[in-house]
Amino acid sequence: MRLLAFIRIEEKNTSICGLKISNKPLVIFLALFQLSICIASFLQHIFSIYKHRKIFECHSNIPANSSFETHFLAHDVIIFDFGLMHRVLGTNECVANYLDGGYMRFAWTIEQSSALFISLVSLICKPKPLWLLWPGLLMQSSYTLGLSVLTMATAPKILEALGGIIDFELALIFTVYSVGFSLNWIFTFVLWHYYWHRERKFLAERGIFPPQEFV
Secondary structure: OEEOOOEEEOOOEEEEOOEEEEHHHHHHHHHHHHHHHHHHHHHHHHHHHHHHOOOOOOEOOOOOOOOHHHHHHHOEHHHOEOOHHHHHHOOOEOHHHHHOOOHHHHHHHHHHHHHHHHHHHHHHOOOOOHHHHHHHHHHHHHHHHHHHHHHHHHHHHHHHHHOOOOOHHHHHHHHHHHHHHHHHHHHHHHHHHHHHHHHHHHHHHOOOOOOHHHO
16 A cells, blocks of 8 residues: 555555565564553653642643643643644643543553553564454554544644644644654554565465465
8 A cells, every 4th residue: 555655555565765664673663662652651640640649630731941740741642742732722631631531541551552562572572373463453553543533623723723823832743743643554554564464474374375475
């Protein structure tokens, strides 16, 4: 499949501007990136519970000269929101706080981190059984779709903000969000293609409808 005219994702390799990269190391890199995001988000909850006795004490309307502790809890890392929603929607707390106070976000960070860890074990040292990739595929697909729903819901306000005066802060936080959103879509597509590649390979080894490329 082709993305943005210069990215082509196949079952064995991904081509970026004509440069071919094997899907396995690419998936490992992107899985480690997303795992670091999940762990950082989980640590936000741990710090919030320790410091404030609340599951997620997140307030986005903070002054620029706030302390590191305040800044650490002011951003919703799991959705790459470093002030974008506050800027375009006028919200004073993170999106998760408006849903259920952050409890579902807390559970999600644990679930996605666990799924990504199992996927990395499968990718790095235990290629069989193939079902070890299923939790990662499920969680990553759900996560990417969730980001898409959030983006579509806030798109009118984001476009309105981008249609006005764009200062450095808006450009930076929008770029961070866009990069995180795009990387997760690419990760999802590459992970699925790599899974299909391994599935075809195992079927070929067992002599079940062996694809031509493995004969």
